[in-house]
Amino acid sequence: MKRLINRRPSWLTALLLGLIPFLVIGLVYLGESNARLLENPDDRLLPSAMQLVEGVKMIAVDEDPRTGQVILWADTAASLQRIGIAMGVCTLAGLLFGMLNGMLPYVRAVASPLVTAVSLVPPMAILPILFVIFGLDELSKVMLIVIGIAPFLIRDLQGRIREIPAEMMIKAQSLGASSWQIALRVVLPQVLPRLIDSVRLSLGSAWLFLISAEAVAAEQGLGYRIFLVRRFLSMDIILPYVFWITLLAFVMDRALYYTNRAAFPWLGGRMAKEGA
Template sequence: MPRRLINRQPSKPTRVALGILPFLMLIAIYMMASHQRLLENPSDKLLPAMSSFANSIERMAFSENQRTGTYLFWDDTVSSMQRICIAVSISAFIGLLFGVANGAIPYIRAKLSPLITAISLIPPMAILPILFIVFGLGELAKVMLIVIGIAPFLIRDMQQRTLEVPAEQIIKAQTLGANSWHIILRVIVPQVVPRLISSVRLSLGSAWLFLIAAEAIASTEGLGYRIFLVRRYLAMDIILPYVIWITFLAFVFDFVLKKTSQKLFPWFHGSLKES
């Protein structure tokens, strides 16, 4: 008698093979469609052949740009990564600082919590013009857009996580002679930091969104800037590799955060089901 479908587990190699299959199918479908279109019209730009991708990547990433004398692809990558790393670090720090203060100290919460809720409801893209006016068109405005986009979410999440630290632990710490500062430093912060990492992982999607939006509007280099620039020439042979590269960078970012958290906080991951 075969077991029910929900109880059947694929073995590890099967799982890997099944995971790769949809990707291979997508690539195959793309290649067939591209082949068809190019047969009809060799100068079609919508679905370029693999060889055009290779050419473009070679041109963008492995040969000097004639005008600037640099490698555009890597310049774009470095400036985008710089922006997102700085912005995410600042946001995480703000999230931890204000979230824990709000969660742990009722007098601070009473003052700041309504304000932060209100700020978090402002659509960040709506105030992008204000950011450009106030901070100029330089790096600061782009970093600020990301910070304004994700920091309120992180603050609110950290506040919630702080409030979720069981009251029993806070009471226990007081009976052990800890003052408010000790409780924040030794009981609350170490317990919310791994949760901060998971919230940062969740907010990375929005961070990329805001980064690309800011670069698209006002920038002179960056992954988002390049995509929007070459859109004018329907350069799918550049846009698609850039999109795949951005996806890959986002994946690496997420993966590194996950592994770091598992390494640093075994007690947190030991009592949780992994996602």
């Protein structure tokens, strides 16, 4: 008899099983919404399915009379620009300083304590300081994400490099490779896929920092819109925005995952075992 631990569902079965929790959540929500609306038709906490559809139409189809823009797409463009720039800077910083810290003991002795200290600072605690230093424009929002994510990427990549077997470094040096050649031909191919994995893991935190910054000081953005309409208890707008942010984060995660598999096919077996 085949043990349960060795049984694996097909891709279709896995897809259907993965949909079950979402269907249950949807049914529970609709049941609670109907119960609240029957008791109080003016209840705004759990809007009905029709109210949600009307809310989506208002934010995703109708133009805003004040600005002439469709607010969902304008907010999405603003937020994606901020998080795209910030994550690009974080990735480059993580790769550069992570490799330097991981490969060069003298650099690690100088920079590693500082990186560790910065990584332990709660980014939200220094948000007011960032607004004072960088102003209320885009730079402060980008810097909040960079300060929150880059030290994590640097420390993770540094640790990955130090896990590379010493025998590989010794063999490369025995064959006459310089430090630069070891960095490009031995270390870089091994840490790039790990860097992409780390960026994937940090996406949730990056969105959290972005929404927090937009909620405090912004004139456009997904976080700004949520905190703008919360004072009116406009759950028919807030819930679609939350769903949309989640969908964007999921798409970004999947894009990085498949990029990793395409660029580094030798990782396919490990990633499949880890369940993506």
